[in-house]
Amino acid sequence: MNAFEIHGGKPLKGEIIPQGAKNEALQVVSAVLLTKEKVTISNIPDIKDVNKLIELLGDLGVVVQRISKDTYSFEASNINLDFFQSETFRSKGGSLRGSIMIVGPLLARFGKAAIPKPGGDKIGRRRLDTHFLGFEKLGAQFNYNAETGFFNVDATNLKGTYVLLEEASVTGTANVVMAAVLAKGTTTIYNAACEPYLQQLCKMLNRMGAKISGIGSNLLTIEGVSELNGTEHRLLPDMIEIGSFIGLAAMTGSEITIKDVQYNELGIIPSVFRKLGITLELRGDDIYIPPHKNYEIDTFIDGSIMTISDAPWPGFTPDLLSIVLVVATQAKGNVLIHQKMFESRLFFVDKLIDMGAQIILCDPHRATVIGLNKQVKLKGIEMTSPDIRAGVSLLIAALSANGRSIIHNIEQIERGYQDIDTRLRLLGADIKRIDAMPPSH
Template identity: 75%
Template sequence: MKTFKIDGGHKLKGSIQPQGAKNEALQILCAILLTPEKVVINNIPDIVDVNKLIKLLGKLGVKIIKLAHGSYQFQADNINLKYLESPEFKEDGRGLRGSIMIVGPLLARFGKGYIPKPGGDKIGRRRLDTHFEGFIKLGAKFRYSREDQFYGVEAKKLKGTYMLLEEASVTGTANIVMAAVLAEGKTTIYNAACEPYLQQLCKMLNRMGAKITGVGSNKLVVEGVDKLGGTEHRMLPDMIEIGSWIGLAAMTKSELTITNVSWDDLGLIPNVFRKLGITVERQGDDIHVPAHTDGYQIQSFIDGSILTISDAPWPGFTPDLLSIILVVATQARGSVLIHQKMFESRLFFVDKLIDMGAKIILCDPHRATVIGHDFKSTLKATTMTSPDIRAGVSLLIAALSAKGTSIIHNIEQIDRGYERIDERLRAIGAKIERI
């Protein structure tokens, strides 16, 4: 088990560029299975989850050429479908939540798609019903082996249909869209997710020859086509990493510039940090966070009641940043209620922050009230273990703000979502060592 050793309490300074978006990469990489032609993808983050998926695609028979750092060429013109039913695939697929999104493209192009029950973060139940209910409505037959937890869908030819999704699942919508682009006839997907990363997928598919309308709304209409061609695509910067760096700047009272953030795709993120009293300045396509030497004050609602920050489907606030918001609130002036609606285990990491001296009341699995210290009492350095990607980075931010030496174990979780995070933090003055 790898570990970070952090000497906290130091101010940082400089600029940092966000990596390519992890959640977009997992969708885009699966879409290359829809065509036998060459697809070039740029700004791919060099992180564990994405590299696992690239390796899995290689075992499927995809020809992969690394063109430069973050740039790859893929060609899926000779897919090995036998690998899908091999013991090796059952092991490989379990280690990656994003592997579920290979099912839609494989089903659309080859008439069958299989996947073992995927792994990922231990943050609560993450149902796959939306994915498979969508495939069934498109005409696929579904089977599930409880013994080895193996899912499968098969169809001679998918047929377009109308569907109202039970939940606006991002990965579920992506999977269904990738299946529908090669289906016969028109597919209407209502209550579709509309996150920027899903918009990116739809735009890429349209460049490949798909006919998708309503991109950016919660109603997508897909006119099926016979085949798709190659294209080139560049991924957006990772909005979760951008939010992480905003929080890091505030907690360490540091002046930081986050470059090339694609402001127009950030939605509510800058404004939610502003509600915590953090100054987020737009400078072209960069974000500048000045040093908050006098701290930052949480706003209250107009009627004077305590501010509540909760997650919601896009264009609401992303659940992946609630852990960061919670940590940042521990040193604010004032109080805030954090309401994590989507995952019932995501707030359980707060016990580690309480051990560091944070004033947090865990109301129930979904809600926590944070009473800020206003920097009058700093967090204390401690030893802790990262439970998942986002909580891990939140604890890392807490450790960088706390005076003394902290140890974070199980940093493989952080590496799953953040590229060379220790090197990049050292470049702006952080004292962090991988041991």
């Protein structure tokens, strides 16, 4: 079993380029199914979740060509719809949460699709109801086969309609948008997610000939068209990676420049890290983080303890709350981390407590962090990564800690972070990949 061995406590230095955005990739790569013409996408991250989706498209009959390390062309002119009933699709689709994203495009273009119950992170209930209810509003009919574990979907007559989403789900919005672009008539989606990644998808679809207005707001209007054309598209840099590297720099006292960050698409992410006392300088479109001997958490104007919570965009992304929590352990001051959107994402704090962090886990959603102000360094331990974001948070903790740490289950980290050990070594990190069995409990 692969694990990372880390000898921490050393400041890092250098430049790092964020990978393309994983969450955007899963949407725009699925969108190639909406046209028979060639679509070329660049800045695609070389990570398992995205590679598995690309492989799944190839199995469906999409002609996939890898032009360079981060650029692919896709031509979905000859799709094998029988593949949906195969055991191969069941095993591949079921292990990949992103496989749900192909349903909207397939319903739009072919009027039918199937989906096995998807897998993914164990971070609480991530319901797919938003996707299914949206498709049903457009006229799709679902039939769940308990024996095979498949949802079969019939959508031979999709019609535009008014859709009020129960939650501003990014993937749910994207899927309903992709289904609606080829539906007859006009679709209005209210309470739509408005993340930059979703904006990117809508802009790409418009270049392909779709008619989507309201991009960037929570009210999208889509006039159905009869067909879409090919296009070229470049992914945004991954904002979660950018936030992770900001936290890493502060925590390890490192001088790091994060290159080409598309700063205007980062929303309130930089200001949340500034609330933790972290200094960021914008140089062109790069973020420069000077070495921090310490950093102090702000308080609210009335002097009360700072609370940092997640919320749908343009609020703070839940994917960075675990990073903020780790970084706060070495800050001066206290902060309440409130994870509102998922109920199990804070359960990794027991590992941080074992490393010496001062954290009170109040309940599944809230943790109070008492900052150590770098007076007492964390100590290296052996631990296991429970999910992508917690895994990277533990990796940051290990890089800042005194002594040796081992992190097991790094496949979880590598689902979201491309060549992370190689890129960190270029900054001077002492990290290597080893074969090690996780400790038995």
